[in-house]
Amino acid sequence: MTAAQIALLALIQGAAELLPVSSSAHVITAEKLMGLDPTTPEMTLLLVMLHTGTMFAVIVYFWRSWKKAYFSSWSGFRQNATGVVLATACTGIVGLGLQYAIKHWVLASDPNFEIEHLFGNSRLMAAALAAAGVLIIAASLIPERSSRRVGGSSAMLIGAVQGLCLPFRGFSRSGATISTAMAVGIERRKAEEFSFALAVVLTPAVIVKEAHRLLTASGTGHAMAVQDLGRMLAPSAFGMVLSFLAGLAALRWLSSWLESGRWYLFGAYCLVASAFVLWLR
Incomplete structure (x- = not known):
């Protein structure tokens, strides 16, 4: 993988990750166009490092508003932190439950199954993009309420929808969670802040999981896998910096x-992207 390819993937990731258009679908499509295999552990590690760059972009961008909402008072911190914890728990339950169901019911307990194997499925990606587009457009039609905050029940619903995004590349995490919050009457700015707070909590767990996957993926032993990881870290860090800068702009x-x-324009774009992915396959 060349530096130019990494730079292109980083800019695509940074621009698309924080927009409700599914960065993973865009990155995977770009990988295919460049002849790269999006299901390999190395490419998965690069994708996770690019996610790390955008995570830092989120922290920098929202820090002031989060500081005011989460840390200005104990009651505010407790209320908001409870919502994040409830949502994240629901994400884990739904996401892991889906992965279990796919492996044991759909794929008949294939011992070699990894959720990343779904990432190269163009039809599944196109369907997920279309679903995200419809959800975004539908949510944009609901009149905004200016006073409702994220409560316990709405946090759990948003977290459950986020769980649906984990195994299906193309079903935009930010698009789905922000749209779900808007659909239950959450103010748009608060919906945005809550959605990206969930992303910051979720990303470190994904990084750990994928790093472990890379270390254990090599058929020639643990030592070779560590060498592969070391070889990938420098170019991945370069991509992470670029994705951080693109993420701030996005x-x-x-x-x-x-x-x-x-907001509906993002949904329209997802529908067009869905048709393109089907045509590309």
Whole structure:
């Protein structure tokens, strides 16, 4: 994998990860166009490192508003932190439950199954993109409420929907969670802040999981896998920096369109992208 390929993937990831258009679908499509295999452990590690870059972009972008909402008072911290914990727990239950169901019911307990094997399925990706597009457009049609905050029940619903995004590349995490929050009457800005707070909590667990997968994937032993990891870290770190910068720009774009009532345009884009993925396969 060349530096130019890594740079291109990083810019795509940074621009698309924080927009509700599914960065994974875009990155995987770009990998296929460049002749790269998106299901390999090395490519998965790169994708996770790019996610790390955008995670830091989220922290930088939302830090002031989170500081005010989460850390200005004990009651505010307790209420918001409880919502994040409940949502994350529901994400784990739904996401792991789906993975178990796919492995044991759909694939008849295939011992070699990894959830990453689904990432190269173009039809599944196209269907997920279309579902995200419909959800985004539907949520944009609901009038905004200016006072409702994220409560326990709404946090659990948002977390459950986030769990649906984990095994299906193309079903945008930010698009699904923000749209779900809007659908239950959460103010748009608060929906955005809560969605990306969930992302920051979820990303470290994904990084640990995928790093472990890379270390244990080599058929020639643990030592060779460690060498592979060391070889991949430097180019992946380069991509992470680029994805961080692109992520900051993307967040400004998202906030502008969300607050100005142009959220539905992201949904329309997802529908077009779905058709393109089907054509490309």
